[in-house]
Amino acid sequence: MGLFIKVTLDENACAAYEGCKILPSKCPVDIFKERDGKVVVDEAAEDECTLCGLCWEATPDAVKVEKLY
Numbered sequence: 001m002g003l004f005i006k007v008t009l010d011e012n013a014c015a016a017y018e019g020c021k022i023l024p025s026k027c028p029v030d031i032f033k034e035r036d037g038k039v040v041v042d043e044a045a046e047d048e049c050t051l052c053g054l055c056w057e058a059t060p061d062a063v064k065v066e067k068l069y
Helices: 011-015 054-058
Strands: 005-009 032-035 038-041 063-067
Touching: 005 011, 005 038, 054 063
Parallel strands: none
Antiparallel strands: 005 063, 032 038
């Protein structure tokens, strides 16, 4: 888990975006990975989030980024 950022995916909302499969290619810091055919948050990388907004643009209601500071 990230020290300063918590990134979560809403699975129901991801269904509207083909399972959020676009996220790994959109994220410049590789927070999203595909594992076993499903897109997940790579907890080891989530603290690298720069709040660039590319994931929100691609899947507006599927990604939640919470600042823990």
